Amino acid sequence: MVRRFGVTMKQLARNAGSRATIRGMRGVLLPVAFCALVAGVVIVFVVGSRGATGARDDTLTAQEIAVVSAVTTTPLVRGVRAADGADRVLQRERTGTPCAAGPTMGCPPSTPVRMVPVLLVRDSADTIRAFIGDDPRNGCALEWRPEVQGGVFHDVCHGSLYDRQGHIAGGPSPWNLNEWAVEVKDGKVFVDASKIITGLLARP
DSSP states (O other): OOEETTEEHHHHHHHHHHHHHHHHHHHHHHHHHHHHHHHHHHHHHHHHHHOTTOOOOOOOOEEEEEEGGGOOSSOEEEEEEEETTHHHHHHHHHTTOOGGGSOOTTOOSOOOEEEEEEEEEEOTTSOEEEEESBOTTTOOBEEEETTSTTSEEEETTTOOEEOTTSOEEESSOOBOOOEEEEEEETTEEEEEEEEEEOOOBOOO
């Protein structure tokens, strides 16, 4: 067996093999480590943007939902990101029958932020209105009935009717329709779901 500087050739070969193995492992581990680092950065970014609990940002802002020319006296149905049911809670607080006083019809158990229907229509004064697409009395869906009284919003559950002004035109509801603030800018219609305009208590 040949020795070089006190080391056998077999030991040299073994050492060379170990170095080659380490180089090969580096070639595999470095890309893996890089991917793990990138994934960690993405996770931190997502968690940071959603908060410590992972909840989404529920801040409500003005949303573009239509062009002005598309809004006529026949309602246009769109969706708005809003606190679902918050209008009914606020309406009851403003009319002296708060939901906090006890469970009543139309009081939602919670007001989660999600897509809520909005009914865009021009009223008799040619003003664009953005009525919330839920009945203020019970939270049921509203549909448009053009054949009734020249056109009314109809509560599909209990039959309340509302005109293009949002006023009660029939049925059991004591409230006028709730709506969101509208802004027209550069030929576009924006709806601000953070600004709720509650309908009046038209009858006790």
